[in-house]
Amino acid sequence: MKKEKKDTKQLILDTALELFSKRGYSAVSIRDISGKLGLKESAIYYHFKNKQDIFDVLCQSFENVIYSIPPNFAAEMAKVTKVEKEAFLMVCHSYFTNYLMEERVNQFLRMLIIEHGINEVAAKMYHRMMYDEAVDNQILIFNWLVQLGFLKTDNVERMVMDYHAMVVYLFHRYLICGEITDKVKRTIAEELTKHIDHFLERYGTCKEGK
Amino acid sequence: MKKEKKDTKQLILDTALELFSKRGYSAVSIRDISGKLGLKESAIYYHFKNKQDIFDVLCQSFENVIYSIPPNFAAEMAKVTKVEKEAFLMVCHSYFTNYLMEERVNQFLRMLIIEHGINEVAAKMYHRMMYDEAVDNQILIFNWLVQLGFLKTDNVERMVMDYHAMVVYLFHRYLICGEITDKVKRTIAEELTKHIDHFLERYGTCKEGK
């Protein structure tokens, strides 16, 4: 049960992530981080070996986030036997609101994008989070939706590409630059809904009134 | 007719762009730039007011690149009266090989992506180059292809989104991280060809053997 007042180490990580995600690693000094927390630089060095160590610990802590998503989702999937459009829409939107737009995940992804040119670890994590693993998971899910009879296609991979390309597009266009304002949130929601409608016109099985 | 041996000013810009695009503005020192050119720091200050000035001049020089593309393309378009799939494919691939993958344009875009979080100018240019203007141009071109009878759709904007999302996807996945090796070039070519085939199955008018 170790408990410093309010876990300075975690506060340092949070502050560092916030600043790194805006300005990039090298533009942020230890003073910036400690100053923002009302500490002196030396206090940082009590908790971390050096500046790079903060970055590395941040990356490690997000490894866990990544690995926890697919199993959680698989567990949810197992319970479902029939999927309606409403549920599909909700899950798609939730991927944005609870993951890509979630404050810390969003900050982490911004940081990776800035750093992936000079940092091998950042490059690997960015590609895993944004492409390799995202596509793999989507293939799994869409295959399952095909088996459930909610989607139809003769080429699941192409279908996933169609879907995922738009996700990446919206992410880079709206969620990586500047603040995520309410206006941005509305834009994302509208664009995503339009995209899913379009997607289901092509790959959906339930013919509706629309 | 002013001509320093081989235009040091331009060499500084080239070197700065190369380094900025890899490490980001703040991680590159004046010493890094001058050192790589076999000069002393003070030589840089003869050509530029300060470090920020180098960045600003780089941005200005690319303003011209951006504005020269649509008129050039429009002039080419005016000459054409009939479009075959071969020509369409060629133009799509050329957008990658001669623009997104072209060394300097690619470096500049990488730099913008790194800097757009802290630099207003970078943010504006990135969005213009990658989204606003790219989409506008594509709408123009695809509208023209619809009129020529090469494409058909009841929603040009959606068609453009389908197309452009994949371009942005391929760009961010393959062209913004690490070296653009021959392997990467092949991957891009293959993916793009697959995408265009898929795209024409949906929006093309010429039914072919395939």
Next chain:
DNA sequence: GTCTATAAATGGATAGAC
């Protein structure tokens, strides 16, 4: 666990010689 003080290095920028 945080502070003061300080070392050591790095980076931006200028003055003036050549």
Next chain:
DNA sequence: GTCTATCCATTTATAGAC
């Protein structure tokens, strides 16, 4: 147009007091 020399601010990092 480039160099030497130098200045000053910032930054990383450590030692030792509290």
